[in-house]
Amino acid sequence: MGPIIEKFFRPRSIALIGASSSPGFGYGIPQIWEKCGWLDRATLVNPKGGTIRGKEVVRGVADLPDGIDLAVVIVPAVHVPEVLAELGKKGIQAVIIETAGFAEIGEEGKGKQDELLGIARQYGMRLVGPNCVGIVNTENCLSTVELLETSLEPGSLAIIAQSGVFGGILLDYLPELGLKASKVVTLGNKIDLDEADFLEYLVEDPQTRVILIYEEGARDGRRLLGALQRAGRRKPVIILKSGRTPLGRQATLSHTGSLSGEDKIYDAAFRQAGVVRAADLSEMIDLARVFLSQPPMKGKRIGILTTSGSLGAMAADALYNEGMELSPWAPDTIQKVRNAAPGWMNVKNPLDVGPSGVFPIAAEALFSDPNPDGYMLIPVVPHAIYETWSRLRIEVPQILGDWRVLREQAAGKPVVAVLLGSKEWRSRVLELCGNSIAAVNTPEEAAKALAALYRLGKNSSNGKTFNPKDPPRDPS
Amino acid sequence: MGPIIEKFFRPRSIALIGASSSPGFGYGIPQIWEKCGWLDRATLVNPKGGTIRGKEVVRGVADLPDGIDLAVVIVPAVHVPEVLAELGKKGIQAVIIETAGFAEIGEEGKGKQDELLGIARQYGMRLVGPNCVGIVNTENCLSTVELLETSLEPGSLAIIAQSGVFGGILLDYLPELGLKASKVVTLGNKIDLDEADFLEYLVEDPQTRVILIYEEGARDGRRLLGALQRAGRRKPVIILKSGRTPLGRQATLSHTGSLSGEDKIYDAAFRQAGVVRAADLSEMIDLARVFLSQPPMKGKRIGILTTSGSLGAMAADALYNEGMELSPWAPDTIQKVRNAAPGWMNVKNPLDVGPSGVFPIAAEALFSDPNPDGYMLIPVVPHAIYETWSRLRIEVPQILGDWRVLREQAAGKPVVAVLLGSKEWRSRVLELCGNSIAAVNTPEEAAKALAALYRLGKNSSNGKTFNPKDPPRDPS
Numbered sequence: 001m002g003p004i005i006e007k008f009f010r011p012r013s014i015a016l017i018g019a020s021s022s023p024g025f026g027y028g029i030p031q032i033w034e035k036c037g038w039l040d041r042a043t044l045v046n047p048k049g050g051t052i053r054g055k056e057v058v059r060g061v062a063d064l065p066d067g068i069d070l071a072v073v074i075v076p077a078v079h080v081p082e083v084l085a086e087l088g089k090k091g092i093q094a095v096i097i098e099t100a101g102f103a104e105i106g107e108e109g110k111g112k113q114d115e116l117l118g119i120a121r122q123y124g125m126r127l128v129g130p131n132c133v134g135i136v137n138t139e140n141c142l143s144t145v146e147l148l149e150t151s152l153e154p155g156s157l158a159i160i161a162q163s164g165v166f167g168g169i170l171l172d173y174l175p176e177l178g179l180k181a182s183k184v185v186t187l188g189n190k191i192d193l194d195e196a197d198f199l200e201y202l203v204e205d206p207q208t209r210v211i212l213i214y215e216e217g218a219r220d221g222r223r224l225l226g227a228l229q230r231a232g233r234r235k236p237v238i239i240l241k242s243g244r245t246p247l248g249r250q251a252t253l254s255h256t257g258s259l260s261g262e263d264k265i266y267d268a269a270f271r272q273a274g275v276v277r278a279a280d281l282s283e284m285i286d287l288a289r290v291f292l293s294q295p296p297m298k299g300k301r302i303g304i305l306t307t308s309g310s311l312g313a314m315a316a317d318a319l320y321n322e323g324m325e326l327s328p329w330a331p332d333t334i335q336k337v338r339n340a341a342p343g344w345m346n347v348k349n350p351l352d353v354g355p356s357g358v359f360p361i362a363a364e365a366l367f368s369d370p371n372p373d374g375y376m377l378i379p380v381v382p383h384a385i386y387e388t389w390s391r392l393r394i395e396v397p398q399i400l401g402d403w404r405v406l407r408e409q410a411a412g413k414p415v416v417a418v419l420l421g422s423k424e425w426r427s428r429v430l431e432l433c434g435n436s437i438a439a440v441n442t443p444e445e446a447a448k449a450l451a452a453l454y455r456l457g458k459n460s461s462n463g464k465t466f467n468p469k470d471p472p473r474d475p476s
Numbered sequence: 477m478g479p480i481i482e483k484f485f486r487p488r489s490i491a492l493i494g495a496s497s498s499p500g501f502g503y504g505i506p507q508i509w510e511k512c513g514w515l516d517r518a519t520l521v522n523p524k525g526g527t528i529r530g531k532e533v534v535r536g537v538a539d540l541p542d543g544i545d546l547a548v549v550i551v552p553a554v555h556v557p558e559v560l561a562e563l564g565k566k567g568i569q570a571v572i573i574e575t576a577g578f579a580e581i582g583e584e585g586k587g588k589q590d591e592l593l594g595i596a597r598q599y600g601m602r603l604v605g606p607n608c609v610g611i612v613n614t615e616n617c618l619s620t621v622e623l624l625e626t627s628l629e630p631g632s633l634a635i636i637a638q639s640g641v642f643g644g645i646l647l648d649y650l651p652e653l654g655l656k657a658s659k660v661v662t663l664g665n666k667i668d669l670d671e672a673d674f675l676e677y678l679v680e681d682p683q684t685r686v687i688l689i690y691e692e693g694a695r696d697g698r699r700l701l702g703a704l705q706r707a708g709r710r711k712p713v714i715i716l717k718s719g720r721t722p723l724g725r726q727a728t729l730s731h732t733g734s735l736s737g738e739d740k741i742y743d744a745a746f747r748q749a750g751v752v753r754a755a756d757l758s759e760m761i762d763l764a765r766v767f768l769s770q771p772p773m774k775g776k777r778i779g780i781l782t783t784s785g786s787l788g789a790m791a792a793d794a795l796y797n798e799g800m801e802l803s804p805w806a807p808d809t810i811q812k813v814r815n816a817a818p819g820w821m822n823v824k825n826p827l828d829v830g831p832s833g834v835f836p837i838a839a840e841a842l843f844s845d846p847n848p849d850g851y852m853l854i855p856v857v858p859h860a861i862y863e864t865w866s867r868l869r870i871e872v873p874q875i876l877g878d879w880r881v882l883r884e885q886a887a888g889k890p891v892v893a894v895l896l897g898s899k900e901w902r903s904r905v906l907e908l909c910g911n912s913i914a915a916v917n918t919p920e921e922a923a924k925a926l927a928a929l930y931r932l933g934k935n936s937s938n939g940k941t942f943n944p945k946d947p948p949r950d951p952s
Contacts, residue, residue, distance in 0.1 A: 023864040023865075023867055023868055025860070027864065028860045028863065028864060100830065101819065104785070104822070105819070105821070105822060106822070133858070133860075145858070145860055146858075146859065146860030146863060146864075147858075147859060147860065148859045148898060151859075161786075162786065163784065163785060163786035164858075165783060165784040165785070165786065165787075165830065165831075165856065165857075165858060166784050166785075166786035166787060166856075168858030168859070168860060169784065169856045169857075169858055169896055169897045171858075171859075172858060172859045172897050172898040172901070173896065173897060173898065176898075176899055214786065216786065216789060242786060242789040242790045242792075242793055243789055243793070244793045244797075245792070245793045245796035245797060246796060247792035247793065247795060247796040247801075247802055248789045248790070248792040248793030248796060250792065250802075250824075251785070251788050251789035251791075251792040251793075251824070251826050252785075252789045279920075280790070280794070280918060280919075280920040281790065281896075281918045281919070281920070282917065282918050282920070307641060308639065308641040308642050308645065309580070309639060309641070309642075309727070309728075310637075310638065310639035310641065310642035310690065310692065310718060311641075311642060312727050313692060313718040313719055313724045313727035313728045314718045314724070314756070314757065315727075316718075316721070316723035316724040316726065316727040317718055317719070317720045317721045317723065317724030317727075318756070319723060320721035320722060320723040320724060321720075321721060325723075326723055326726075343577065343581070345581070346580070346581060346582070348726075348727070350727050354576065354641065355641075380641065380642075380645045381641075381645075382609070382621070382622075382623075382640075382641060382644030382645055382647075382648060383622065383623060383624045383627075383644070383647075383648045384501070384504045384609075384621055384622030384623065384644060387504065387622060388499040388500065388503065388504060388622075389499075391499055392499055420645055420649065420757075421645045421648050421649060422624060422648040422649065422652075423652055425648070441758065442756060442757045442758050443756075443757070444755075444756040444757070444758075
């Protein structure tokens with residue numbers, strides 16, 4: 001499967017069938033190709049001819065130069081079969097059909113879709129789509145969809161999304177979430193290439209560390225399961241599947257024509273394959289963020305350090321609900337904290353240091369304790385106290401310690417911080433986290449992420465261990 | 477209970493025992509009193525005397541003028557009993573003890589705490605605390621804790637929080653969440669006044685429309701349940717309770733000395749009282765936002781309008797999981813949408829209009845349909861399409877319609893919008909929502925909020941109906 005998927009992500013030359021000089025899909029794609037330096041390697045096709053972005057437009061597929069690796073089709077649905085056959089005659093092997101109006105609109109569309117597959121088979125072409133927005137590869141700045149430029153910054157997260165709109169929105173959202181993509185594919189009605197094909201490629205992709213899948217329904221469940229199993233052993237795979245309930249199933253049917261099947265079967269299959277299933281969109285995003293920066297967890301005992309007893313209690317509740325445990329502290333750890341702590345402080349887990357000012361000493365003690373398998377930091381401080389520090393010119397690292405040092409002390413263990421409070425405070429804590437400590441928004445999200453890292457650890461111990469600290473190979 | 481709680485929220489004159497000229501709690505309170513115009517009505521007490529913020533400091537409680545309505549105590553724990561007895565002798569009836577170091581640190585602290593209660597009973601004083609940050613009343617700009625000024629803008633959300641740190645952080649966070657408080661009380665170890673006392677007051681408070689409670693454990697479960705029952709019939713009450721699991725219970729014990737009790741008993745009791753229990757912090761905040769702007773829902777049938785089939789499917793799944801239903805559309809509604817829609821569009825619920833441009837027409841049709849009891853709007857658009865519109869100088873209201881008109885069409889029904897996509901897009905949609913349509917971040921949050929509005933509707937139909945459109949009485 002490698003060579004053909006390579007033509008989608010790393011073509012030498014490309015074509016757009018349905019390029020347009022008026023706003024719409026066929027207009028935005030040449031624009032992003034120009035921005036990213038791909039217009040020189042592109043041929044634009046439109047029966048009207050003329051020029052688009054200073055480039056001459058050819059009138060038909062027959063006029064394409066030889067050796068085009070990838071064609072993107074965005075003509076109206078009625079013309080797609082004809083265009084596809086012409087592409088086949090030209091010997092083009094990789095085709096993205098972005099046009100909608102096939103199986104997702106019912107029986108008539110289903111028939112048209114089957115026709116496409118027949119044409120592809122006849123000419124030995126491989127298809128992505130229809131009803132999608134194709135691919136993004138941040139490594140070579142190739143995108144078959146118009147995007148925010150910030151979404152094209154190279155990162156380590158691969159995304160396989162069934163839906164074009166959803167995939168696009170996710171890409172728009174990534175920069176703000178502090179996430180950067182490696183490669184993205186939107187599959188749409190996936191009449192030919194599917195998740196399994198792309199999983200197989202992405203698990204070998206040196207730019208990709210974590211794989212995210214949004215799935216409505218698999219065409220071939222057994223095939224998907226096999227691919228997930230192989231991928232899940234080598235890299236963290238997070239899957240969000242809709243059509244989990246009777247109402248959702250009905251909705252996916254009219255969206256991408258997917259039969260999303262019995263949810264329990266999927267649940268068991270995902271668990272068996274060792275991939276992590278996200279309950280919803282925000283959990284999917286949190287898990288991605290945590291998996292990109294934190295190692296899998298070897299056991300289930302968590303150490304919590306906080307300045308808020310309430311949030312410590314919420315975190316304890318959340319960990320319990322996720323099947324995690326609170327770690328005991330070593331006697332030496334307790335002694336170190338007691339020596340520094342005021343009389344009112346209880347040295348427990350969660351350790352609530354309140355406004356005592358002993359956070360750095362406590363953190364040092366807790367992070368050198370061998371007992372915990374992972375840590376949760378909930379360093380919230382009301383504005384009143386933060387203001388006092390500001391007046392005294394006390395910087396946040398003086399209050400919370402040097403988290404790079406903590407990170408070193410807890411090498412090999414995940415650390416997740418919870419950001420809560422005023423905007424200014426949250427930015428300061430986020431700075432402390434840097435790239436090596438994961439930040440989420442609630443204790444519940446932190447608990448879910450740690451539990452997922454534990455499941456990841458259990459899974460990886462059956463195969464190759466993945467570690468986010470492994471450097472990616474240089475783009476070649 | 478009214479008159480005494482009135483002394484806490486609307487005192488004529490106040491005193492701070494433990495005022496300080498060096499940074500710390502005793503420093504920040506005079507500062508905020510000065511900002512809010514309360515310093516003129518305040519007496520500051522510190523054995524050292526001198527001046528703080530240009531105001532003369534008296535050396536002892538004995539030197540306080542007569543007629544102080546509320547005293548705030550922030551002296552070290554060891555001095556609290558003595559100070560409290562002196563306040564009793566001065567005839568002061570309302571006292572907030574912010575000092576920590578009582579039952580939450582164990583047996584010794586418990587003994588000291590019992591001593592405080594004895595003194596209070598002896599002099600007929602009523603106490604808030606210890607181990608808290610007291611109260612906030614945005615109506616008269618009174619706060620016994622230093623806060624961001626934006627947190628003091630008057631609103632309609634009352635908060636009863638057991639923990640001072642947590643209450644403070646919640647206040648810091650509110651402005652960014654688009655929430656404004658009416659009154660806040662942090663109860664700490666609540667040796668005297670508790671949730672029930674404040675609930676009774678807040679349910680009568682004309683500034684308060686929605687009541688939020690963060691609870692670790694009730695001293696008197698039966699009393700709390702009674703108060704919740706009375707309150708829940710008149711105003712939406714949202715409760716977040718930690719100590720839900722064995723791990724969390726252990727944590728609350730060492731935090732505020734609370735015995736948080738069997739969670740199932742609380743669950744049943746809350747349901748019986750008709751209050752809405754939030755599963756976690758972010759749900760609590762979302763529910764508050766939705767309850768402040770949306771009416772209770774009369775039935776469980778939801779209409780969904782979206783531009784993303786995937787998000788529509790996720791929303792359908794989420795509604796199913798919350799026990800809600802998808803509404804059928806009236807034949808007339810279907811016809812109106814079909815007349816405007818391109819051939820590929822499926823007129824179902826969720827209605828996914830994709831990039832067709834018929835959102836305003838579809839919305840008009842759906843919102844005049846009598847079938848749905850409430851609506852979810854998921855108007856996501858990839859940046860590519862948004863850019864195209866921007867180039868054509870098409871404004872978002874042209875694309876999504878006039879939501880004030882929609883709001884009128886669906887009068888009496890809740891409408892919740894989901895904000896997803898690029899930052900710019902989310903701001904545009906938030907503008908469309910204005911104050912009359914609630915905005916949340918995921919389809920799952922929207923589903924939870926609508927389900928809560930349904931439960932609220934069922935509850936309110938047993939008693940007085942509350943409607944967020946009822947204007948609050950003028951502050952007097």
